[in-house]
Amino acid sequence: MTDKPIRVGFIGLNPGIHWAATAHIPALKALPDEFVVVGVANTSLASATKAAEAFGLPHAFENAQALVNSPEVDLVVVTVKVPHHRELVAAALNAGKHVYCEWPLGNGLAEARELADLAEAKGVVAAIGTQMRVAPELEYLRQLIADGYVGEVLSTTLVASGGPWGGGETDAAHAYLYDKSNGATLLTIPVGHTLAGMRDVLGGFGDLSARMINRRNTMYVTDTGETIPSTAHDQILVHGALESGAAFSIHYRGGISRGTNLLWEINGTEGDIQVTGAHGHGQIVQLSIRGANGDTSALAPLTPPASAYEGWPDNSVARNVARVYALIGQDIRSGTRSAPSFRDAVALHETVDAIERSAAAKEPK
Known part of the structure; x- marks a missing residue:
């Protein structure tokens, strides 16, 4: 991995009070040298286009599969409703992409185990959003x-x-x-x-x-x-x-x-x-x-x-998410596994x- 910013694609990003907009976008803005958001896929191309325009993103993808297949995306972030996690996370992993999925990882323990096994088989960074940690x-x-x-x-x-x-x-x-x-x-x-x-x-x-x-x-x-x-x-x-x-x-x-x-x-x-x-x-x-x-x-x-807060967003919502992203960036660049992982998610699901x-x-x- 080069020192260039890690290119992030969102599945589930909408302007307004939605979680990705209020937590993930401010978190990533706090890490401008490490990450750049390049695109979004939503339930429709029209919705993705609206989000891309609102956040100034270069790519609005027709669907999730197009996003995970894109060579312009390094890290896929899944911030949709839980019943869709398994399908979308699996698609990203099968495309060889790093993944950051919101908790819960799956709709139940069996789905979480399946996704953790797949992530380990693919050898990618697969992080779960248990940001309280x-x-x-x-x-x-x-x-x-x-x-x-x-x-x-x-x-x-x-x-x-x-x-x-x-x-x-x-x-x-x-x-x-x-x-x-x-x-x-x-x-x-x-x-x-x-x-x-x-x-x-x-x-x-x-x-x-x-x-x-x-x-x-x-x-x-x-x-x-x-x-x-x-x-x-x-x-x-x-x-x-x-x-x-x-x-x-x-x-x-x-x-x-x-x-x-x-x-x-x-x-x-x-x-x-x-x-x-x-x-x-x-x-x-x-x-x-x-x-x-x-x-x-x-x-x-x-x-x-005071040093624990220096350089991080003032708001606890964005700050905790930003701290997960910082660990993900370290893992992608250095081959470490310091971010909360899918295997950690399985233990929590248990x-x-x-x-x-x-x-x-x-x-x-």
Whole structure:
């Protein structure tokens, strides 16, 4: 690979408030020497042309296959709905392209394993968007735990609000979130992202027990006036033991609370840490850390060094995504595998699958 910028093609890029436009484009603008966005493929050529014009891109591809086949594209970024990940990621891998796919990797564990196997067979960089793992606050927290700030970890508890799934209403663009068969649920998205971060800090999950409850069986679609069924659970409860033996407990609820929206506590033999945020999407929210150890009784702020933020976007959404891209760039240029990988995604899918299986066993027959 030369020192020229890595050429990025998006499958699923639209102007406005869409995720790729609000997170990926600002992230890539923060790395102008490493990446250049060259094209887009959407559901139609007209949509791709509109996006290319909006973002000043040289190429609007007729379809996804044309994009992955193009010699002008080095890295394919997949930012579409989960049910389409398998087909589009596989097409990019089969074309020999590096891939950055949003989490979840597949609609279920089997698809994730298939894509990870294919990526390894092709020998390309295949990164998954579990960007909470590279947040400066998470890296700092991981170091605090590794350095023994709390001593031996005894337990960890997390309660958080996941947003849409408990609100009672939605718009047509997001109605697919409420059909659990689409694989884009409270469990797979905010819980999944946060599980990735917890795993990085505290190690893997051992035995677990879960319940998933659906308290809102319908959703009102505001822009169409219809009421649709909701099969996606809006209460996720998981407890068990980490591989280290420490106890863990997690409760995610849909909607936004007037009280606590993200509180993650880590309790140890020598100290305690609290991580808080404005909502439970740990991958994008600005996290704050407080702690106390030894003879200190009151929690005090624990802040990453200023150098951890230098050169990165001010906004936590774009900053965390940019930090994933920086690792991808390093991997493509140097042959390393430092970015969150498809194999990492499989391990996370396995935990999600274990939660689903445990909860299903407790549902009334």
